[in-house]
Amino acid sequence: MNSKDKILENIRISTLKRQVDLEDILSSQNLTVEENSLILLDKFKNSLAGVSAEYRFFSDFSEAKDIINNFFSGYKQCVNMIKDIAISGIKLDELSSPKALHPLDLAIIKGEFGVAENGAIWVDAGKLPDRAIPFLCENLVVMIDSNELVTDMHQAYQRTDTSDYSYGVFITGPSKTADIEQTLVVGAQGPKRMLVLCKGYD
Amino acid sequence: MAIDFKQKSASFVENKDRSAWHDTALWFVRNKRDIGVMGVEYWEQLRLQASNIKTHCLSNLDKYLVEFEENALKNGAIVHWAKDGDEHNKIVGEILNKHKVTKIVKSKSMLTEECELNPYLEKNGIEVIDTDLGERIIQLRNEPPSHIVLPAIHIKKEEVSELFHEKWDTERGNNDPQYLTYQARLSLRKDFLTSDAALTGVNFAVAETGEIVVCTNEGNADMGVNITPVQIHSMGLEKLIPKRSHLGVFTRMLARSATGQAITVYTSHFKKPKPKGEMHIIIVDNGRSERLKKEGFWTSLKCIRCGACMNTCPIYRRSGGHSYGYTIPGPIGAILTPNINLEKYSDLPFASTLCGSCSDVCPVKIDIHNQLYKWRQVIGRNNVLPKTKTIAMGMAGKMLEKPGIFKFAFKMGRIALKILPDFIVYNRWNNWGKGRKMPEIKKK
Numbered sequence: 049m050n051s052k053d054k055i056l057e058n059i060r061i062s063t064l065k066r067q068v069d070l071e072d073i074l075s076s077q078n079l080t081v082e083e084n085s086l087i088l089l090d091k092f093k094n095s096l097a098g099v100s101a102e103y104r105f106f107s108d109f110s111e112a113k114d115i116i117n118n119f120f121s122g123y124k125q126c127v128n129m130i131k132d133i134a135i136s137g138i139k140l141d142e143l144s145s146p147k148a149l150h151p152l153d154l155a156i157i158k159g160e161f162g163v164a165e166n167g168a169i170w171v172d173a174g175k176l177p178d179r180a181i182p183f184l185c186e187n188l189v190v191m192i193d194s195n196e197l198v199t200d201m202h203q204a205y206q207r208t209d210t211s212d213y214s215y216g217v218f219i220t221g222p223s224k225t226a227d228i229e230q231t232l233v234v235g236a237q238g239p240k241r242m243l244v245l246c247k248g249y250d
Numbered sequence: 251m252a253i254d255f256k257q258k259s260a261s262f263v264e265n266k267d268r269s270a271w272h273d274t275a276l277w278f279v280r281n282k283r284d285i286g287v288m289g290v291e292y293w294e295q296l297r298l299q300a301s302n303i304k305t306h307c308l309s310n311l312d313k314y315l316v317e318f319e320e321n322a323l324k325n326g327a328i329v330h331w332a333k334d335g336d337e338h339n340k341i342v343g344e345i346l347n348k349h350k351v352t353k354i355v356k357s358k359s360m361l362t363e364e365c366e367l368n369p370y371l372e373k374n375g376i377e378v379i380d381t382d383l384g385e386r387i388i389q390l391r392n393e394p395p396s397h398i399v400l401p402a403i404h405i406k407k408e409e410v411s412e413l414f415h416e417k418w419d420t421e422r423g424n425n426d427p428q429y430l431t432y433q434a435r436l437s438l439r440k441d442f443l444t445s446d447a448a449l450t451g452v453n454f455a456v457a458e459t460g461e462i463v464v465c466t467n468e469g470n471a472d473m474g475v476n477i478t479p480v481q482i483h484s485m486g487l488e489k490l491i492p493k494r495s496h497l498g499v500f501t502r503m504l505a506r507s508a509t510g511q512a513i514t515v516y517t518s519h520f521k522k523p524k525p526k527g528e529m530h531i532i533i534v535d536n537g538r539s540e541r542l543k544k545e546g547f548w549t550s551l552k553c554i555r556c557g558a559c560m561n562t563c564p565i566y567r568r569s570g571g572h573s574y575g576y577t578i579p580g581p582i583g584a585i586l587t588p589n590i591n592l593e594k595y596s597d598l599p600f601a602s603t604l605c606g607s608c609s610d611v612c613p614v615k616i617d618i619h620n621q622l623y624k625w626r627q628v629i630g631r632n633n634v635l636p637k638t639k640t641i642a643m644g645m646a647g648k649m650l651e652k653p654g655i656f657k658f659a660f661k662m663g664r665i666a667l668k669i670l671p672d673f674i675v676y677n678r679w680n681n682w683g684k685g686r687k688m689p690e691i692k693k694k
Contacts, residue, residue, distance in 0.1 A: 051535075052331035055487070058539035059312045062548065066309035079292045079299070095512065146477045147443050165502075166512035179524050180476035183469045201513070202498035209494060214325075214522035218501075220515050223469040227384035227400065229407045230275055231427040236383060237438055238469025238516075 080202050088164045088197045095167030096244055099221030100234045103244040105194065109133050112191070112245055116156065119243055120187050123153035127181050130156055130191055146180035155185035159219075159244075160211075161196040163204045167220050169244065170204065174214035182219065188239040190219065194248035252636070255597045259573035273567040275403060280561040282510025283611065289512070290502065299499050301615035304552035307457075307492055308542065314457040314490050315533065321460025325522045327529040334536045335365030341532055342367060342449065342482060343374055349480050349528075351446040353377040357464070357471035358385055359451030360398050360555060361484050361534060363577040367449075379441040381470035383434050390417055396571030398578055399508045399557035404570050438470070448474030452485035453554070454500060455531075458493045461521035462531060465504060465514040472518050482530045483520065487538055488551040500554060503613040507556035541589045546624055550585050552614040559608035559618055565601050574598060581608035585621040588629065596634045599625035 049057075083091070096103050102119075106112040109132040116135060127149070128137035133156060143149065157176065159169035169190050173179050182188055198204050208216065223238030234240065263269050287293050307314055319329045332338035338361075346354065354376060356362065368378045368389075380389045384401035388394065390413055395401030402410075407425045414420040420433045450471045454463040462483050464471045475481040491500065505511040523529035542548050560566045560580030571579035576587050576595065584602060587595035599622045608618040629635055650656055 050331070051333040051337060054333055055331055055533075055535045055539055056312045056315065058535075059315070059487075059542060062539075062542040063309055063312050077292075077295055077299075079295055081291050098512075099515070150439070150443055163513075168513050168517065174522065174524075178476075180473065183473045183476060200498070201502045202495070205495050205498040213519070215524070216519045216521075217472065218513065218517040220513050220517075222515075224467045224515055225383045225431055226509070227382070227387065227402055228410050228427040228430055230278060230400075230403075231407075233428050233431040235435070236431060236468035236470070237381060237435060237442075237473050 078202075080199055083164070083199055085195070085197070088199060089194060091164040092162050092167060092197055095164065096221070099167045100224070101167060101221040101242045101244055103246060105246045105248060105250045107247075107249065112247075115245065116154075116189055116243070119189075120154050120241075123187070125149075125152050126154040126156070127152060127185070128156045129176065129181075130158060133191075140177040143178065146178050146184070149178060149180060149184050152181070152185040154187045154189070155181045155239075156189040156191070157182055159190040159192040161198060161204075161207060162192050162244075163199075163201060163218070164197055165200040168201075168204070168218040169220070170208060171217050171219050172211065172213050173217050179215055182217070183223075183238045185239055186241075188219075188222070188242045189245055190242065191245040191247065194246040252594050252634075253575040253597050254636075255569070255573055255575075255601045258575060259569035262570040262573060263568065269568050269570075271406075272404060272570055276561045276567045279400070279509060280558075280611075283507055283558055283561065284510075286506035286510035286512065290506065296499060296503055297613055297615050300503055300554075300613055301552065303491060303496050303499065304614050305549070307490055308488065308548065308551055310492075311487065311490065311542070314492055315487060318455055318457040318460055318490060319533075321458070322531055323460070325460045327460065327523065327531050330530065330532045332532055332534045332536070335367075335534070338362075338365045338484065338532055338534045338536070339367050339370040342484070343371065343376075345480065345482060345530055346371070346376055346447055349447065351376065351480065353379070353441075353445045354447045354449060355379050355381050355442055355445040355470075355474040355478070356385075356448070357450045357466060357474060358382040358401070359449065359484055360395075360577055361451055361486050362449065363395065365484075365534070365536065367484075379438070379445065381438050381441065381474060382466070382468060383431060386434060386438065387413065394572070394577060396579065397557060397560055398555050404572065442473055442477050445474070445478055447480035447482065448478045449482040449484060450475060452483050452489050452531075453504065454491050454497060455485055455489045456492075456494050456497065457490055459521065461494075461519050462489075463497060463501075464518045464520065465501070465516065466518075467511075467515045469516055472516055475520065476524065479526065480528050480530070481520070481523070482532065484532045484534060487533050487535055488553075504554055504556055507558040507611065507613045537590060541586075544589070547585070547589065547621055549616050550582070550589075550618075550621060552616055553582055553586075554614060556613060558611040558613065562607045562611050564603060564605065564607075569601070574601070581618045581622065582616070585616075585618060585625060588625050592629065592632060593634045596629045597636055599623075599629065600636075600639070 104115045126137045128135045162169050222242040223236040225236040226232045330341045387402040396404040411425045415422045452462045453465045505514045566580040584598035602622045606619040
């Protein structure tokens with residue numbers, strides 16, 4: 049008998065004795081506390097500030113470009129995944145391996161929606177020409193539509209249920225660690241800064 | 251050899267400043283957890299749902315494991331099953347050999363600590379780099395982790411500075427955590443760029459979709475997986491949850507319970523391999539299916555490894571994680587280890603005041619303190635109690651059987667406490683007196 053069968057057989061000794069109805073669990077109380085869109089946006093901004101992410105609102109793409117250039121002046125290597133923002137980036141189809149992306153000063157990518165309770169932004173990273181982009185870059189810009197907010201993680205997973213992603217990530221601020229004496233340091237292995245560009249009005 | 255908790259914790263406890271510093275650091279994390287939890291309406295209902303989902307899943311684990319494998323295969327992943335740690339290590343070794351990998355980057359995985367993967371790979375000529383900062387620090391010090399979420403919580407920044415100076419020639423005496431973290435970043439960046447495979451642990455595996463979820467703050471798991479062609483995810487079989495919607499419950503609880511954060515910086519859903527890449531998932535038993543059989547104890551498999559029970563435990567905070575002699579220390583470690591080896595770990599369920607704080611903070615409602623108490627009984631019945639405990643308890647048992655003798659002994663005790671000098675209580679033959687203080691007797 050192979051390991052799989054051995055393991056499953058041993059598990060069945062226990063599971064045949066215990067049965068719990070899944071319907072009971074799925075029909076359990078909805079724990080989302082619904083909010084109107086103004087409060088959602090307020091909560092989202094508070095959450096972003098709490099995770100050391102910076103944010104700016106913009107109304108048109110030339111404004112977005114200026115905001116980025118002001119924030120990260122002097123960057124050299126850049127990947128820009130948003131065509132409407134007129135910032136030229138490196139050509140990704142010429143890369144032999146993700147390692148060739150290093151050093152990457154700036155990456156500009158799209159976020160699908162934000163989560164008000166914690167500041168997380170869903171990024172469909174499997175759609176990027178290279179999955180390493182949001183992690184390898186020193187500075188990360190994620191653009192989202194400020195109308196695209198959900199209340200909490202329950203709603204967030206309902207929302208992603210319909211998309212067939214191959215690799216998706218909730219990104220919540222720049223990378224962090226507190227592994228040395230519980231002192232928070234922003235910029236561990238991933239981006240040191242993260243700017244959330246919100247399309248819409250504050 | 252049986253673990254002697256008192257002996258192992260002695261040097262840690264003797265250094266009073268360090269013990270107090272450790273206690274304060276963990277209590278700080280516990281407080282952050284409280285603040286994080288208080289910000290959530292319906293926290294108790296969340297706990298109940300999380301616990302119920304796990305109860306259901308563990309009670310139908312065979313079906314969900316099969317469903318998970320089917321869906322993971324459909325996604326293009328390669329699924330392996332390992333009955334124990336040796337088989338797990340062999341599978342990892344074979345994958346790496348097939349691709350002629352000589353260097354691998356790992357993100358945090360308590361499972362691979364449990365399986366002792368690193369020494370196995372190193373013996374086979376493969377360089378292993380732990381990329382979580384805390385894990386990297388203890389790897390360079392050649393030490394096991396002392397906490398499952400904060401592996402280097404027992405180490406001071408001065409020691410980290412000294413270590414980095416010795417290994418990487420960083421500035422001597424610069425103890426600034428920001429500077430030290432940046433130096434580690436530079437060193438690890440080189441490691442990411444020169445590795446050919448990445449291994450991660452797994453926080454959740456979803457049966458419905460065959461995807462696995464990994465939660466980190468540093469971004470090291472995503473960096474490793476996405477920068478190298480071969481990705482390996484090692485998971486204990488209890489990491490399974492039935493549906494994607496259940497992630498909503500668990501991702502709200504994990505980081506809040508662990509560090510007080512509302513969510514980890516990265517919550518990554520690995521479903522399909524990257525173009526031209528290979529994705530392996532190793533499902534590991536290593537005693538878990540045996541644990542599932544144990545009435546009264548199987549619910550310990552619900553654990554999502556948040557570490558809240560450690561941060562709150564008065565014994566853990568004052569003794570340090572290394573006193574437990576196992577990868578997973580603290581209250582949860584003390585109820586997991588007797589499953590592995592009753593005799594070796596018979597001391598651990600006694601390293602508790604049974605105050606119940608661990609059960610109160612557990613996000614999946616494991617009755618940890620009850621299980622600690624039940625393990626004590628199992629240990630007693632199996633005659634593997636430490637000798638110092640059996641003699642004293644035998645005498646106490648006889649006394650408690652006879653009310654007359656008990657009353658007499660109680661009276662004598664009150665008198666003795668008043669008149670006997672301290673050395674009768676605090677001497678080298680009385681284990682109980684070590685680290686304890688007798689109460690003052692009040693006049694009636």
